[in-house]
Amino acid sequence: MLDARGLSCPLPVVMVQKEVKKNSPQELTVLADNKVAVENVSRFAINNGYAVEVSEDNGEYSIKLTKQ
Amino acid sequence: MKGRNEMGKKINIWVVITGAVIGIAALALTAFGNPANMGFCIACFLRDIAGATKLHTTAVVQYVRPEIIGIVLGSTIMAAATGQFKGRAGSSPAIRFLLGGFVMIGALVFLGCPLRMVIRMGGGDLNAFVGLAGFAIGILIGVFFLKKGFSLKRSYEVRGIEKVALPGAMVVLLVLFIAVPTIFAFSESGPGSKHAPVWLALVIALIVGALAQKSRICMVGGMRDAFMFKDFNLLSGFLVIFVVVLVGNVILGNFKGFSTYLQPIAHASQLWNLMGMVIVGWGSVLLGGCPLRQLILAGEGNGDSAITVFGMIVGAAFAHNFKLAGNAASLTDDVYSAGGITNFGQVAVIIILVALLVVSIVNIPKKEGN
Numbered sequence: 001m002l003d004a005r006g007l008s009c010p011l012p013v014v015m016v017q018k019e020v021k022k023n024s025p026q027e028l029t030v031l032a033d034n035k036v037a038v039e040n041v042s043r044f045a046i047n048n049g050y051a052v053e054v055s056e057d058n059g060e061y062s063i064k065l066t067k068q
Numbered sequence: 069m070k071g072r073n074e075m076g077k078k079i080n081i082w083v084v085i086t087g088a089v090i091g092i093a094a095l096a097l098t099a100f101g102n103p104a105n106m107g108f109c110i111a112c113f114l115r116d117i118a119g120a121t122k123l124h125t126t127a128v129v130q131y132v133r134p135e136i137i138g139i140v141l142g143s144t145i146m147a148a149a150t151g152q153f154k155g156r157a158g159s160s161p162a163i164r165f166l167l168g169g170f171v172m173i174g175a176l177v178f179l180g181c182p183l184r185m186v187i188r189m190g191g192g193d194l195n196a197f198v199g200l201a202g203f204a205i206g207i208l209i210g211v212f213f214l215k216k217g218f219s220l221k222r223s224y225e226v227r228g229i230e231k232v233a234l235p236g237a238m239v240v241l242l243v244l245f246i247a248v249p250t251i252f253a254f255s256e257s258g259p260g261s262k263h264a265p266v267w268l269a270l271v272i273a274l275i276v277g278a279l280a281q282k283s284r285i286c287m288v289g290g291m292r293d294a295f296m297f298k299d300f301n302l303l304s305g306f307l308v309i310f311v312v313v314l315v316g317n318v319i320l321g322n323f324k325g326f327s328t329y330l331q332p333i334a335h336a337s338q339l340w341n342l343m344g345m346v347i348v349g350w351g352s353v354l355l356g357g358c359p360l361r362q363l364i365l366a367g368e369g370n371g372d373s374a375i376t377v378f379g380m381i382v383g384a385a386f387a388h389n390f391k392l393a394g395n396a397a398s399l400t401d402d403v404y405s406a407g408g409i410t411n412f413g414q415v416a417v418i419i420i421l422v423a424l425l426v427v428s429i430v431n432i433p434k435k436e437g438n
Contacts, residue, residue, distance in 0.1 A: 007223075
């Protein structure tokens with residue numbers, strides 16, 4: 001679980017990139033609170049072989065990445 | 069939420085559209101009266117506003133540029149229409165204020181923000197290509213620190229009127245400009261005296277601001293994302309602006325080939341063109357976006373970007389009050405001067421580079437620092 005809430009881009013993507021490079025997790029959940037972060041993290045994840053599922057709860061987003 | 073395929077697309081069509089519209093808008097604004105190669109320049113226009121409000125007294129660069137007002141309010145309108153107008157703040161505001169000032173001084177040393185750099189490139193100004201090299205170097209330095217874990221820390225949702233700080237200031241500025249223009253200082257000669265009609269500039273800028281909010285176009289984000297993630301989405305906007313302005317200038321008959329000689333509102337002191345843009349690239353990466361992007365984010369209600377814009381305005385005043393800004397090349401009585409910056413400007417550049425290094429290092433978390 002990575003908490004990228006409150007961080008503006010590119011920092012959420014940097015966090016995800018670091019985690020993917022270090023541990024190449026099968027599953028990873030990223031928390032974000034703005035649409036830009038959601039879209040940028042999703043784009044990075046898809047281009048790096050992950051399936052992306054986004055759910056929103058009251059302005060906070062949970063981005064679930066699953067290795068394909 | 070958008071479908072999976074749309075999200076994974078390498079290039080967003082809105083970035084390309086926004087780049088094309090900015091390019092055409094820049095050509096139109098110059099055709100209707102803005103200075104050459106200055107259809108848009110966020111740094112120059114904030115500097116002109118600083119002059120109009122008498123924060124500095126350099127007589128040739130004083131005007132209330134409606135382009136700035138329009139870009140901010142265009143962003144606000146688009147953000148409000150799409151449910152993205154939200155108050156956020158609290159990510160190292162004082163440091164952002166200083167960084168805004170630094171970026172502005174770097175831009176005025178070079179004589180243009182990254183957007184004007186691209187417009188100058190499309191106008192055949194080779195000095196701007198030297199600026200581009202500096203800009204890329206600055207971005208690479210910034211990316212190095214981002215990879216080390218650099219962060220200005222998180223922001224928080226803020227309620228109340230924090231989110232209208234910059235849009236509100238822009239509305240007040242517009243009302244005063246229309247209702248009581250005599251309270252402002254206006255240039256009678258020089259770049260500040262050259263401007264497109266107010267309403268035309270305002271309407272064009274509203275459209276550009278709205279599109280820039282939707283597409284998130286950012287001059288620094290393009291190279292940053294390309295370097296960091298091999299993501300060329302934002303870079304496509306940068307390239308489209310260059311191509312549209314270049315082709316447009318050829319069609320309009322403005323293009324006289326590529327040269328460093330006597331380019332409009334530009335100097336040929338290449339070391340300082342380079343160093344000025346190193347500051348802009350580096351500082352903008354630390355801030356998370358170029359001056360245009362800061363206007364857009366502030367328009368969306370981001371208080372951290374609003375304070376950055378206020379920092380840029382103060383930086384512009386410093387740049388002129390202390391003679392740090394570049395002096396354009398000139399030809400007077402057949403005597404050519406390549407222009408450049410004063411010794412004060414050179415010292416300021418070095419001090420700012422040291423300050424950027426300090427800010428970059430101290431904001432790396434200790435555990436990730438090695």
